[in-house]
Amino acid sequence: MGRLAILSGAGALPVALAAAHPDAVIVTFAGVDHTHDRPVCEHRFEKMGALFDDLKAQGATDVVFAGGMARPPLDPSAFDATMAGIAPRLVAALQGGDDALLRLVIAVFEEQGFTVRGAHELLPGLTAEEGLLAGPTPSEQQQKDASFATDILLALSPLDVGQGAVVAGGLCLGIETLQGTDALLSFVAATPDKLRRTKGGVLVKAPKRGQDLRVDMPAIGPDTIRNAAAAGLSGVVIAANRVVVLDRDATLAAARDTGLFLLAQAL
Amino acid sequence: MGRLAILSGAGALPVALAAAHPDAVIVTFAGVDHTHDRPVCEHRFEKMGALFDDLKAQGATDVVFAGGMARPPLDPSAFDATMAGIAPRLVAALQGGDDALLRLVIAVFEEQGFTVRGAHELLPGLTAEEGLLAGPTPSEQQQKDASFATDILLALSPLDVGQGAVVAGGLCLGIETLQGTDALLSFVAATPDKLRRTKGGVLVKAPKRGQDLRVDMPAIGPDTIRNAAAAGLSGVVIAANRVVVLDRDATLAAARDTGLFLLAQAL
Numbered sequence: 001m002g003r004l005a006i007l008s009g010a011g012a013l014p015v016a017l018a019a020a021h022p023d024a025v026i027v028t029f030a031g032v033d034h035t036h037d038r039p040v041c042e043h044r045f046e047k048m049g050a051l052f053d054d055l056k057a058q059g060a061t062d063v064v065f066a067g068g069m070a071r072p073p074l075d076p077s078a079f080d081a082t083m084a085g086i087a088p089r090l091v092a093a094l095q096g097g098d099d100a101l102l103r104l105v106i107a108v109f110e111e112q113g114f115t116v117r118g119a120h121e122l123l124p125g126l127t128a129e130e131g132l133l134a135g136p137t138p139s140e141q142q143q144k145d146a147s148f149a150t151d152i153l154l155a156l157s158p159l160d161v162g163q164g165a166v167v168a169g170g171l172c173l174g175i176e177t178l179q180g181t182d183a184l185l186s187f188v189a190a191t192p193d194k195l196r197r198t199k200g201g202v203l204v205k206a207p208k209r210g211q212d213l214r215v216d217m218p219a220i221g222p223d224t225i226r227n228a229a230a231a232g233l234s235g236v237v238i239a240a241n242r243v244v245v246l247d248r249d250a251t252l253a254a255a256r257d258t259g260l261f262l263l264a265q266a267l
Numbered sequence: 268m269g270r271l272a273i274l275s276g277a278g279a280l281p282v283a284l285a286a287a288h289p290d291a292v293i294v295t296f297a298g299v300d301h302t303h304d305r306p307v308c309e310h311r312f313e314k315m316g317a318l319f320d321d322l323k324a325q326g327a328t329d330v331v332f333a334g335g336m337a338r339p340p341l342d343p344s345a346f347d348a349t350m351a352g353i354a355p356r357l358v359a360a361l362q363g364g365d366d367a368l369l370r371l372v373i374a375v376f377e378e379q380g381f382t383v384r385g386a387h388e389l390l391p392g393l394t395a396e397e398g399l400l401a402g403p404t405p406s407e408q409q410q411k412d413a414s415f416a417t418d419i420l421l422a423l424s425p426l427d428v429g430q431g432a433v434v435a436g437g438l439c440l441g442i443e444t445l446q447g448t449d450a451l452l453s454f455v456a457a458t459p460d461k462l463r464r465t466k467g468g469v470l471v472k473a474p475k476r477g478q479d480l481r482v483d484m485p486a487i488g489p490d491t492i493r494n495a496a497a498a499g500l501s502g503v504v505i506a507a508n509r510v511v512v513l514d515r516d517a518t519l520a521a522a523r524d525t526g527l528f529l530l531a532q533a534l
Contacts, residue, residue, distance in 0.1 A: 179459075
C-alpha cells in the first residue's frame with residue numbers, strides 16, 4: 001500500500017485512522033464537520049478534479065472514507081471539468097438510496113487509479129469477533145427480539161434502507177433511517193410506557209446485505225450504549241466483523257456501567 | 268344485523284360510530300381512553316366473561332372495535348374463568364406482533380357467537396375511493412417517493428410491522444412502528460435539514476398485506492395532514508378503500524389549507 005488519504009467526516013473514526021497512519025494525507029470538505037487537530041487539506045465536492053490532482057501530487061495511492069458526511073447542497077455552477085463529467089451519473093445516483101451514491105463515489109475514485117480501502121482494513125480491532133463483549137448473557141426472549149430485529153433489517157436490505165432496528169418483547173419500537181442510530185434511540189426513549197408491552201428490548205446494528213463495507217459501515221460507540229440504556233433497552237447486538245466499534249474500551253465500559261449486554265453475532 | 272356493540276378506544280372513530288348507530292351498546296375498558304359523551308359500560312380486560320354476559324344480556328349480536336387501545340398491563344390474579352380459559356392462547360399471541368393479538372381477539376368474540384364487523388362496513392364513506400382527494404397532482408418524483416414508501420411497507424408486511432412510511436427524494440425518512448403516525452411525523456419533522464436531500468416528501472399509509480381490516484385499520488385525519496405539513500412533506504397517499512379517513516371534511520380542509528395533496532391509490 002502506498003500513501004493513504006483519509007477523506008474525513010464527523011466523528012472519532014477519521015481521527016483514529018489518522019493516529020494509526022501518521023503519514024496519511026488528511027482531506028476534509030467545505031461544509032462537512034470534522035474533529036482533526038492536525039493540518040487538513042480542505043476541498044470542495046464541486047472541485048473533484050482539484051482533489052484528485054492534489055492527492056496525486058501528494059503521492060496518495062489509497063483512500064479511505066471515514067466519518068459521517070452530511071451532503072451539503074452542491075453548487076453546479078462551481079463544478080470543475082472532472083465534476084461536470086461525473087454529473088450525469090451523479091444525477092442518477094442522487095435518485096437512489098445512500099448506497100447508490102456511495103457506489104458511484106467508489107467507482108469514481110477507482111477510475112482515477114486510487115485503491116479504495118475500508119476503515120476496518122486499516123484499523124485492526126475496529127470491528128468485533130463473534131462473542132459476548134460485555135454484560136450478561138442475553139435471555140431467550142432477548143435472543144428472539146434480536147432475531148426479529150435482524151429479520152426486519154434483512155427484509156429492508158434489498159431496498160437500501162435500515163442499518164438498525166429495536167425490538168422489545170416481539171414488538172418493533174423503531175427502525176433506523178437516515179437520521180442515524182442516536183436519533184432512533186431518542187425516538188424509542190420517547191415511547192410512552194403504556195405502548196411498550198415489556199421492559200427491555202434489543203438494538204441490532206448490521207450492514208445492509210451486500211453493502212460495500214468500504215463506505216458507510218455501521219458503527220457503534222459509547223454513546224450508542226448509553227443511549228440504548230436511556231431508551232430502556234437491555235442490550236445491543238452487532239454483526240460480527242461488519243460493524244465498527246468506536247473507542248472500544250469506552251464502549252465496553254459503558255456496557256459495564258449501564259448493565260447492558262453487547263453481543264457480536266454472525267448475522 | 269342485530270344490536271351493535273362498539274368496543275371503544277381513543278379518538279374520533281368510536282364517537283362517529285356511536286352517532287351513526289344510536290341504538291348501540293357502548294363499551295369501554297378500564298385504563299383505556301375514550302371520548303364518548305353518552306353512557307358507557309366500562310369493562311375490564313381481565314373479566315371477559317362478564318363482558319360477554321353483559322353484551323348478550325343487552326341483546327348485542329355484532330361487535331366493532333374502534334379507536335386506539337393502549338394495552339394496560341393485565342392482572343392475571345383478576346382473571347375470570349373465561350379469561351383464564353383464553354390465557355394459554357393469549358400467552359402465545361403476546362409473543363407475536365399486534366396482528367397476532369388482534370386475530371386472537373376476533374377469534375374469541377366469534378367463538379362466543381358474535382359477528383365481528385369492521386368500522387368501514389358500518390360507516391359509509393369512512394374510507395376513500397381511488398382518486399385525488401385534495402391538493403395538486405403529485406409530481407413524478409412524488410409518485411416515485413410514494414412507490415418506494417409502498418415497497419418498504421410491502422417488504423415489512425410479512426413481519427407484521429409498518430402501516431406508514433415517509434420517503435423524500437428517494438430517501439426513507441421514517442417508518443411507522445407501534446408509536447403511530449403522529450410520532451413518525453414528529454420524528455421526520457426533527458430531521459436536520461442537512462440530512463434531507465430535497466424538500467418535500469410523501470407519507471404513505473396502508474394496511475399490512477393480509478391484515479384483517481376489522482381491527483386496527485390504519486387511519487388518517489386532519490392532524491395527520493397538519494403534522495405531515497409540519498414535517499415539510501408535500502403530500503399523503505393512502506390505500507384506497509383500506510384506510511380510514513377520520514373527519515373527512517376537516518381532513519380535506521387541512522389539505523387545502525396546507526397545500527398538501529391527498530391521494531387514494533390502489534396499493
